[in-house]
Amino acid sequence: ATVEAMGADAAMFSWNSTGTGPYNVQYRPVGTSTWESFPNVINMGVQVNGLMPCTAYEFQVEALCDTITSGFGPSVLLEPPVEPVPTITLDNEEVFCEGDQVTLTSSAATNLWSTGETTASIVVDQTGTYTVDGLGVCDTASSAAVDILVLDFVLPTANDVNLPGPGTATLTATGDSILWYDVQLGGSPVGSGTSWDTPFLSTTTDFWCTNTEVFGGAVSYAGEPDNSTQGQYHGNGNNWILFTATEAFTIRSVKVYASGAGNRPISLIDMDNSLNVAAGTFNLPDGESRVQLDFEVPGPGNYGLRITSGNPQLWRDGLGSNPGYPFPIGTFGTITGTTVTGANSTAYYYFFYDWEVEAFGVGCESDRVQVTVSMPTGLEEHAGPSVNVFPDPADRDVFFDLSGYTGIGQVQVTIFDASGRAMATKPMLNGRATVTTAWLADGLYSYLLTSNGQPITSGRFVVSHL
The missing domain is CATH 2.60.120 (Jelly Rolls)
Structure with a gap:
């Protein structure tokens, strides 16, 4: 004999018999003493309605043979539906860095997450233990716990740098593993290490650094x-x-x-x-x-x-x-x-x-921290001193004529190539200086006029040999 649920409150009880019947059927909730009966059933099956949902029932059948019966056979059980234990799948690792996230997805049809959400999937970006209950018709099944660990990154510390004029700057930062960038977002690192020398700079320029810490790796x-x-x-x-x-x-x-x-x-x-x-x-x-x-x-x-x-x-x-x-x-x-x-x-x-x-360790790179390399403001547009540089382009010599400077002390002019190397230094006499360029390669050069180590003005010129 078999019994099959027909919705929440009905069942079909069927059996096989060598006799022709009729049959008596009885059923009751498991654990109770009172039977409900269907006497004189002609067919070898009967649909029972009005069952209590989510309740286990037992069914029995006997065959009638003239004035005697076969007696009721063993009980056939109708069990209420059992909700399967849900499983949680992840689209990322259980351990990840701050700013990342993982999507947890339940195998159950109807869900109640430990966060209170009822969707099939949830997005997690916080450390914690997460479970989901599969809500069945008659019971609830709880998943195994998933432990999520979000690793906090540590920002580097770095200071801005002031340059007296065009040149290279040494940037320093503290942290476990420092990377340097020349853009705030995206791009590739342009340097690494707690100390890094910039390219030659002629204007105020921003850089950014990050710190990477490795967690785990025991x-x-x-x-x-x-x-x-x-x-x-x-x-x-x-x-x-x-x-x-x-x-x-x-x-x-x-x-x-x-x-x-x-x-x-x-x-x-x-x-x-x-x-x-x-x-x-x-x-x-x-x-x-x-x-x-x-x-x-x-x-x-x-x-x-x-x-x-x-x-x-x-x-x-x-x-x-x-x-x-x-x-x-x-x-x-x-x-x-x-x-x-x-x-x-x-x-x-x-x-x-x-x-x-x-x-295996997990490396977490921090957000980028800005570092500014500053030049004195208005060097090229200074309202006081100005310099006339000629010829430009220069071939064998370049001449500097300084005017409007009222400071005290020797003024000197320094020539830099495109990489920031100092190529020549010449003192000015009565506000004038001549620098030989015959040995310099064709290209763009910059100059810086200083007095007592302080910048006066700066600019660029081109060397082009005829």
Whole structure:
């Protein structure tokens, strides 16, 4: 016999029988004592209406045979619908930087998020624990929690710079990792480091810097820390060590014991797809040493770390060493055994000891902080001193004639090329100076007139040889 819901308050109860009937049907809510009856049912099925929604019922049937009955058979249960446990999918990582976001999407048809939202998806940009309830007809099912961590960036600190006149400026900023930009948004970095020299500047110019901090990337160690006395320097690379990964990480280094100095080829193998993930040839000294691999394990899966030469002459622990498999690899994997088949799979330990492993970190670049390189205002439009520069373009010489300057002290003129290098300096006598340009390459040059280290005026001229 079977029973099938026909909406929220009805059901179809059906059965098979070798007799021709009629039949008696009875049903009741599970756990109650009083039966409701349908006597003398001709067909082998009956629709029952008026059921209480979201209530479990039991149904029974008996066949009538003249003056006797078969007796009621075992109960057939009608269970109320059960809402499946919803799952949450993400379109981004669970850990990300301030300014980013992740969309959480529920598998349920009707939802109530821990945030109070009732849409199928929500956008999250705040640290917190998020769940969703799937609202069924008769019950509610809660998802597993999703923990979101939003990493706050740290702004760099930087100061504006004042230049006495055209030239280069050294910009400085404090932070973990500084990048410099010449635009407020977009573009590519034009420099890096806590100290950076600008190109040659002839006007007030703005730059911007950011600070990048790396979160996570914790280092741990895995595998046998040292070799044992039970083993040998091995003469082939036919077998190797196996591990599983539950997330991406980096094998930074391993300890080895070599019989003889020389090159050894080492590979990281994707065992699921028989692919080389990373490989390198490493020159090892005789005896114990640490090999800097920097092999990136790309994500969950089964992997091997192996020697690919025929005669590595590296120590491997053998029978009787009793390696302590499985070895946890931090929180992101396990060293499980070797490629040796049969019962001896975990009886050997091949070549690579004391693994240094590092979790992938998350780098968060801050917003851009403006840094202004200022020139004295109105240098070229100064109401007082002015300079006449001729000829322009210049060939063999360029002449400077200063007027309107009432200051005290020697005035000198300095010539700069397009990169900001000082090419020539000449003192002025009675407000005049002649600078030889015959040896200068064709191009645009700038000049700066100063007295006692203070700028007076500046400008540009062209050198063009006839």
